[in-house]
Amino acid sequence: MRVVITGGGTGGHLKVADAFIEEYSKRGIKPIFIGSVNGQDKDWFENDKRLKKAYFLETRGVVNKKGLGKISSLFQIFKAMNQCFDIFDKYDVKTVISVGGFSAAPATFAAILSWGCKLYIHEQNSVMGRLNEITSKFATQVFCSFDNKSLIRDYPVSEEFFDNARIRDELKTIIFLGGSQGASAINNFALKVAPTLKKLGLNIIHQTGKNDYERVKEEYEKMGIEVDLFPFSKEIAKKMSEADFAVSRAGASTLWELCANSLPTLFVPFPYAAKDHQYTNAKFLEDKGLCYLCREEKLNEEILIESLKKDNFSISKKLVDSIKYNAVESIVNLISQGK
Numbered sequence: 001m002r003v004v005i006t007g008g009g010t011g012g013h014l015k016v017a018d019a020f021i022e023e024y025s026k027r028g029i030k031p032i033f034i035g036s037v038n039g040q041d042k043d044w045f046e047n048d049k050r051l052k053k054a055y056f057l058e059t060r061g062v063v064n065k066k067g068l069g070k071i072s073s074l075f076q077i078f079k080a081m082n083q084c085f086d087i088f089d090k091y092d093v094k095t096v097i098s099v100g101g102f103s104a105a106p107a108t109f110a111a112i113l114s115w116g117c118k119l120y121i122h123e124q125n126s127v128m129g130r131l132n133e134i135t136s137k138f139a140t141q142v143f144c145s146f147d148n149k150s151l152i153r154d155y156p157v158s159e160e161f162f163d164n165a166r167i168r169d170e171l172k173t174i175i176f177l178g179g180s181q182g183a184s185a186i187n188n189f190a191l192k193v194a195p196t197l198k199k200l201g202l203n204i205i206h207q208t209g210k211n212d213y214e215r216v217k218e219e220y221e222k223m224g225i226e227v228d229l230f231p232f233s234k235e236i237a238k239k240m241s242e243a244d245f246a247v248s249r250a251g252a253s254t255l256w257e258l259c260a261n262s263l264p265t266l267f268v269p270f271p272y273a274a275k276d277h278q279y280t281n282a283k284f285l286e287d288k289g290l291c292y293l294c295r296e297e298k299l300n301e302e303i304l305i306e307s308l309k310k311d312n313f314s315i316s317k318k319l320v321d322s323i324k325y326n327a328v329e330s331i332v333n334l335i336s337q338g339k
């Protein structure tokens with residue numbers, strides 16, 4: 001009997017899939033991954049030795065499509081669902097864990113329609129994605145860190161963010177984070193405030209995303225400002241731990257990793273995220289006095305400088321209790337018991 005982990009598209013979903021794969025791997029179990037040929041799924045899990053097998057099926061998003069595009073995407077999902085039935089038969093799959101995103105659709109529907117197969121959903125965000133909204137009614141359990149009905153409330157954050165955590169009692173370095181794909185608004189803001197931050201004697205770490213890296217690099221060079229600049233880093237936990245304050249998008253994985261790292265943050269949510277979920281993600285923390293939150297259109301230098309002057313030592317201390325480290329272990333324990 002095999003476990004299937006399905007879903008992806010962007011880093012936020014894939015990071016949670018990775019946490020599940022790692023936990024099963026620790027238990028000597030090799031799960032099957034089912035993702036899509038589109039999005040970042042292949043970059044993360046092609047040739048991953050922890051997996052029994054990784055399948056990347058022909059699927060793409062449905063929600064943002066209209067007319068014929070929508071029909072064709074739905075037809076692809078239907079075809080891919082039939083491939084999932086074959087995979088389930090071949091490996092006697094009785095447990096499917098979905099981390100959401102369009103990549104998850106075929107295996108999730110196949111799980112619902114397969115006799116004796118249990119579906120578990122991890123919803124990362126404070127507002128449910130469209131697929132999870134439809135399929136969660138059929139799930140044995142839905143796990144969500146923003147939902148007080150969820151059996152496990154802690155987010156599956158990799159241990160390295162806890163291992164590298166520290167209470168911030170001084171301000172030397174600031175990190176700019178744009179989520180898995182980078183954010184041009186955060187990049188532009190960083191470029192605008194960099195001269196002031198340098199005058200204040202602060203170091204800058206800046207993750208730009210792949211597409212904007214060259215432009216941002218040139219702009220810093222023109223200003224003669226030295227920064228630790230990179231498009232995407234596999235060592236983001238280490239980069240976070242070097243910083244004393246963050247300016248970041250409010251994607252769920254990044255948000256909880258910053259909490260795990262005890263790093264005080266000014267969140268600037270992606271304004272076009274479905275149902276404004278990045279805003280409500282960060283609002284959840286802001287209501288508890290655990291972060292600063294600013295709409296992209298209102299972001300300016302004064303807001304950042306004011307946040308830097310506040311009592312970030314207290315916020316950093318409070319963040320220690322905002323998340324526990326063993327969430328994925330607890331979730332997999334429940335799944336193993338069939339709960």
Ligand SMILES: CC(=O)N[C@H]1[C@@H](OP(=O)(O)OP(=O)(O)OC[C@H]2O[C@@H](n3ccc(=O)[nH]c3=O)[C@H](O)[C@@H]2O)O[C@H](CO)[C@@H](O)[C@@H]1O
Pocket residue numbers: 010011012013015124125178179180181207231232233234235236249250251252253254255257270273274277278
């Ligand atoms: C635009 C959009 O809709 N984004 C969504 C997407 O965000 P996105 O894919 O950006 O997801 P997150 O910000 O949640 O996570 C990004 C992940 O990439 C990792 N990372 C990032 C930069 C880097 O250099 N190295 C690195 O490893 C981070 O540590 C994190 O684990 O999925 C999230 C989880 O469903 C949602 O909350 C976001 O709203």
